[in-house]
Amino acid sequence: MEGLGVSLPAPSKAALPQVSLPDPAFWAGKRVLLTGHTGFKGSWLALWLADMGAKVTGLALAPETHPNHFEATDVASLCCHHVADLRDLEAVRRIVAETQPEVVLHLGAQALVRRSYRDPHGTFATNVGGTANLLEALAEAASAQAILVITSDKVYANDDTGRAFREEDALGGHDPYSASKAAAEQVVGAWRAARFPTTGPVRLATARGGNVIGGGDYSEDRIVPDIVRAAERGEALVLRSPDATRPWQHVLDCLCGYLVYAERLAAGNVPLALNIGPDPGVPITVAEIADVLLPALGAAESWKLDPAASTAPREMKLLSLDPARARLLGIGDRLAGRLALDWTAAWYAGRAAGKPARELTMQQIAAYQTLNSGISR
16 A cells, blocks of 8 residues: 555455444544543544544643654644643533533543653542543533543553453552553442443443554653664664563554444443453564564664663563453454554654655555455444
8 A cells, every 4th residue: 555655564355354443424523522632642543533523622731742743743723622631620620511522532641651650649640530530520511422431451450471351350550550540440430330320321431452553652661662763863772671562553453442432332232341452362572563663664773671671660571451342342453463563664654754744644544444445334
C-alpha cells in the first residue's frame, strides 16, 4: 500500500481476522467527551472520531513533550479543546455540564510506571481521584449513554509467570501505577453500583488495553520513542529489560477495540470489563522490537544493556492478556506482530522525510480501514 511516498505493508487476505470496524453512522454527530486527548493514544483517537463526524470535546493537561503528536497533527482545530486537570472536580463538572456528552472515552491518566515511583501521590490523585471526579460529574449531568474507562493491562495481580490474564483474575499491582489502575477499576465498580446501576440507562465499563506502539509517540520511558531518539542522535539504545514481554499492539488496533466496544456498550448487554490486546501465543520481547525498529529507522548503533538496570525500580518482566472475551465481540488485531512494527516505522520514516504528521496519521487510519473492506462493522 502506498501513500505520501510511504509504503505500508499489508497482511494477506487469508491472514485478516474476522473482526469489526467502528461504525461511522454511530459516531456521526455524537457528542463525545474524550479525556487525555493531548496524549499519544488520545490524539490518534480524536482524529479518528473527528473523521467519522463525531463532535469531540477534549479534556486533558497540556502536552508534556515537544514534539508531540497532538500539536503536530493540530488536533485542537478539530475538537472543543479544554486544558484542565482531572483532579479539579469543579473544572471537570463545568466541562461536562457545558458539553452534555453522550459517549465518554476516559483515557486521561498518569501512565508511566517509573514516574509513579517518583510521584505516587500524584499518580493516585490523577488515576483514582480523577476517575472518581469524572464519574461524579457524569452522574450529575445524566447525559451519557455509554462511559468507557480505559485502565491498563497492568491491573492484574501479576505473578510474573507470563500466563495470560483473564478479566475475572484478581486485580493488584506491585508498583504505584499498576496499583492506581487497579484501584480505578474499584472506583468504576463503586460508582456503577451507587450512581450507574446496570438496570439504568447508562452503561459504564472498563477496557484493559495492552502496550501500544505507533507513529507519533514521543513520551519518556517508552520503547518506541526511545528507539526514535537513539536513531536520531546516532547513539546506542539503552534497554533496562531486553527480555521483558508485553502485549504489544498497534495504536490503531487498540483504538479500534475501544471504539467498537463503546458502540456495543451503548447498545447494552455486553461484559463490563474487557481485555483489549493481541493474541498471547507469540510474545514479543523488548529486544526484538529494538532489533526490528533500529535498522528500519536507519540507526547507526544497536542497543546495550543499562548498567543501572539491576538497581532500577521494579517492573514486571512478563505480562500477557487473554483477549478471548473481546474476540467474541468482534474485536481483534489486523496489524499483528511484525506488521505493527512496520507501520510504526513507516510513520516515523515519513516524518523524517518531511511528510506532515496529520496526513501520515490520516493515511494510516484510512489504510487500516481499507484492509478490512468487506468485513462486518
